[in-house]
Amino acid sequence: MEEDYQQVRALREALKVSPDNIPLRQHIGDLLMRLGRAEEAEGEYREALAMAPRNAGLKLGLAQAFSRQGKDSHAMVVVEELVSLPDTPAAAYLLHAKLLYKAGDVGFAVTEYKAAVEADQSVRDHDFEDTLGIDAEEAQAEVIDGRIRASWGEEDDAPPEVPLERPKIDFSDVGGSEALKEEIRMKIIYPLQHAEMFKQYGKSVGGGVLMYGPPGCGKTHIARATAGEIDAGFLAVGINDVLDMWIGNSERNLNGIFESARSNRPCVLFFDEVDALGASRSDMKSSGGRHLINQFLSELDGAKSSNEGVLILAATNAPWHMDSAFRRPGRFDRVLFVPPPSEEARAAILEILCKDKPIEAVDYLRVAKKAREFSGADMKAVVDTAVEAKLAEAMKTGVPKPLSTRDLVRAVKTVRPSTKEWFATARNYALYSNQGGTYDDILKYLKL
Numbered sequence: 001m002e003e004d005y006q007q008v009r010a011l012r013e014a015l016k017v018s019p020d021n022i023p024l025r026q027h028i029g030d031l032l033m034r035l036g037r038a039e040e041a042e043g044e045y046r047e048a049l050a051m052a053p054r055n056a057g058l059k060l061g062l063a064q065a066f067s068r069q070g071k072d073s074h075a076m077v078v079v080e081e082l083v084s085l086p087d088t089p090a091a092a093y094l095l096h097a098k099l100l101y102k103a104g105d106v107g108f109a110v111t112e113y114k115a116a117v118e119a120d121q122s123v124r125d126h127d128f129e130d131t132l133g134i135d136a137e138e139a140q141a142e143v144i145d146g147r148i149r150a151s152w153g154e155e156d157d158a159p160p161e162v163p164l165e166r167p168k169i170d171f172s173d174v175g176g177s178e179a180l181k182e183e184i185r186m187k188i189i190y191p192l193q194h195a196e197m198f199k200q201y202g203k204s205v206g207g208g209v210l211m212y213g214p215p216g217c218g219k220t221h222i223a224r225a226t227a228g229e230i231d232a233g234f235l236a237v238g239i240n241d242v243l244d245m246w247i248g249n250s251e252r253n254l255n256g257i258f259e260s261a262r263s264n265r266p267c268v269l270f271f272d273e274v275d276a277l278g279a280s281r282s283d284m285k286s287s288g289g290r291h292l293i294n295q296f297l298s299e300l301d302g303a304k305s306s307n308e309g310v311l312i313l314a315a316t317n318a319p320w321h322m323d324s325a326f327r328r329p330g331r332f333d334r335v336l337f338v339p340p341p342s343e344e345a346r347a348a349i350l351e352i353l354c355k356d357k358p359i360e361a362v363d364y365l366r367v368a369k370k371a372r373e374f375s376g377a378d379m380k381a382v383v384d385t386a387v388e389a390k391l392a393e394a395m396k397t398g399v400p401k402p403l404s405t406r407d408l409v410r411a412v413k414t415v416r417p418s419t420k421e422w423f424a425t426a427r428n429y430a431l432y433s434n435q436g437g438t439y440d441d442i443l444k445y446l447k448l
Contacts, residue, residue: 007031022048022055029061038068056082060092072099073425077432080320083112090120098128110134162235162257164264167228174218174225175352175376176345180336184209184226187334188311192230192266208300208312208331210274212319213338214422216377219315220272222338226313227268234268235261239276242292251295258299258310265309274314275321293323300331317422319438320429337441340375340419343368349376350408353383358402367408373417386411 011028018024029044045062052058059078066075076099082092093116100109110132116123171181187209191198211219220236227234237257244250254277261269271277277296298304300312314332316322326332341349346368354362371379386407394400427446430439 008035020051022052022058026055026058026061029058029065033061033064033068036068038065041065042069056085056089056092060089060095063092063095067095067099072102074428075099076103076425077428081433088115088119090116090123092116093119094123094125101128101132106132162237162241162260164260164267165224165227165234165236166231167224167234169221169225170228171225173228173352174222175348175350176341177218177222177338180211180222180338183334183336184222184313188313189226189230192232192309192311208314208333210319210322210326210332210335211313211315211338212317212335214340214375214419214426215317216375216418217338217340218376219338220270221376223268223270223313223315226311230266232266232268232311233261233264235264235270237269237271239273242277248291250292254292254295254299258307259305261310262305262307266311267309268311268313271312271314273316275316275318293325297325297331300326320433335438337445339441339445340373340417341379346371346374346379349379350383353380354403357383357387358400360402360404362403362408363405366405367412370409370412371415371417373419374412374415375417375419378415378417378419381415382408382411385414 008028008031011024011031015021015024015028025044025048029041029048032038032041032044042062042065045058045065049055049058049062059082063075063078063082066072066078075095079092079096079099082088083096093112097109097112097116100106100112113125113128113132113134174181191203211222213219224234224236226232235257241257242250242253244253258269261267277292300307302308312332315338319335327335343365347364350362350364350367354364367382371382374382383403386403389411390401390403390407423442423446426439426442427448430442430446431448434440434443
């Protein structure tokens with residue numbers, strides 16, 4: 001071990017003579033990783049990447065250094081870029097699999113692990129195989145949640161039905177988000193309300209808007225309010241409404257959902273967690289996922305049936321996992337960032353949440369100022385916490401009292417903003433994987 005430390009010192013002396021020697025700096029980084037000094041190794045890889053930003057070996061080293069330090073979101077950003085390149089190193093697939101497993105995506109972790117072993121048998125990790133519950137040699141076996149399927153069972157011919165709603169809310173029930181509302185009006189509401197005017201400009205009634213941002217910031221609420229704004233039908237589509245274990249059934253389910261929307265025009269068709277249905281095809285190793293995405297793109301284009309009068313909204317917390325083909329004109333060509341509500345919006349949300357509750361004169365703006373970085377869902381948690389405290393007090397005294405500003409401020413102190421974790425990941429994508437300025441809105445929001 002002491003010899004290794006001496007070697008590091010000697011190599012760093014050599015680096016002083018040749019500071020632009022990229023292979024030497026990478027060798028130092030690799031040696032530091034073997035010695036367990038991941039933070040120092042990260043510094044060496046960063047220095048080398050500043051001189052050779054496309055070097056895959058350096059990127060892999062940096063991702064491994066991030067992972068060793070527990071910086072999983074940083075590592076994921078780098079390794080996702082690596083696995084999208086041709087001639088991906090087997091070690092990159094292996095690291096990707098382990099990061100995916102830690103993130104809870106067992107199925108994709110299995111796929112990436114098998115890709116690693118297929119590329120290079122020497123990276124095989126028997127302990128990790130046991131953790132996943134697979135045998136890497138059974139490459140053709142179907143894996144569900146990390147386990148080999150034992151039997152096929154009976155196929156259910158009936159596709160799931162998505163209930164058609166008639167929302168009672170509209171944009172007046174959405175606190176803040178005025179710029180977002182106007183974008184949705186211009187893209188999909190005004191063309192329906194003023195069809196003749198828009199047709200003069202060759203603008204059809206329909207189209208798609210992709211909303212992204214931290215969870216709990218009202219993407220689903222806005223979609224439902226959009227339908228209520230124009231008294232349209234509303235179909236809320238989740239992952240389970242589409243995905244099916246049987247080959248071809250997922251595509252059939254998706255087609256059935258679009259046909260249901262077309263037969264109930266005007267209709268708002270809303271896809272929640274759309275990244276699960278429209279993941280990047282370059283990340284997929286199975287043809288089934290690619291077929292589903294191709295079907296989705298075909299339905300968006302209205303290749304066989306017109307989407308006139310079908311207003312398509314989608315929401316995702318991870319737009320970086322979406323296939324770029326979804327953002328082409330005529331599909332989700334308007335990508336809108338839904339940030340946490342502003343101070344004024346938080347006050348408006350609080351007022352809406354407290355509307356039917358016993359309250360005394362509440363200074364909503366004062367409470368909102370205390371709730372920085374809170375999402376709409378966090379604001380609901382604040383109100384629920386304050387109500388629970390009042391109920392506990394009433395159980396003791398037998399006298400129910402109205403909510404006050406003080407009660408809400410006290411509740412704010414007990415609720416943690418849920419947006420911080422999302423922005424930690426989003427910041428990395430905005431800084432290191434922002435092709436074409438897709439995530440400039442995130443950088444603007446974070447003032448970077």
